[in-house]
Amino acid sequence: MAELLSSPMAPDNVGTPRVDLRASFQIFHEMVLLKKLLNKKKSTWGPPSQWSMAQYQELVQGICLAQEKSGSSEPNPDSILAEAFKLRYQFEEIPENQRKLSRDVDHGSVRPSWVSS
Numbered sequence: 001m002a003e004l005l006s007s008p009m010a011p012d013n014v015g016t017p018r019v020d021l022r023a024s025f026q027i028f029h030e031m032v033l034l035k036k037l038l039n040k041k042k043s044t045w046g047p048p049s050q051w052s053m054a055q056y057q058e059l060v061q062g063i064c065l066a067q068e069k070s071g072s073s074e075p076n077p078d079s080i081l082a083e084a085f086k087l088r089y090q091f092e093e094i095p096e097n098q099r100k101l102s103r104d105v106d107h108g109s110v111r112p113s114w115v116s117s
Helices: 021-045 053-070 080-092 095-103
Strands: none
Touching (some): 021 053, 080 095
16 A cells, blocks of 8 residues: 555665656746747747847746756757747847846856857
8 A cells, every 4th residue: 555655756666766757847847938938039029139128037037947947057059948048148249238237237147158149
């Protein structure tokens, strides 16, 4: 009976590690939300030069949540997270936006080596 009530995350008798389904779902969920945000950006936001600071902050928040859940510091260059980072840095490279952003220093804005311009 105890076996039936055990946690699905508990190691089995062979010692084989099990997949943490909850963590996997959370990663998947955050990536889906980020993908929806990127689709929204493509259909309604226009180019980064036309974004408001609120839109930029929404993108940064989506990136942070997805990156936090995935635990990845260097995503695949073709991933949703990499695409979001590229858009973020396009916004940050605009001189007018640099002035706005310099007022609110974001220590997470250092460009990782895997992000291309």
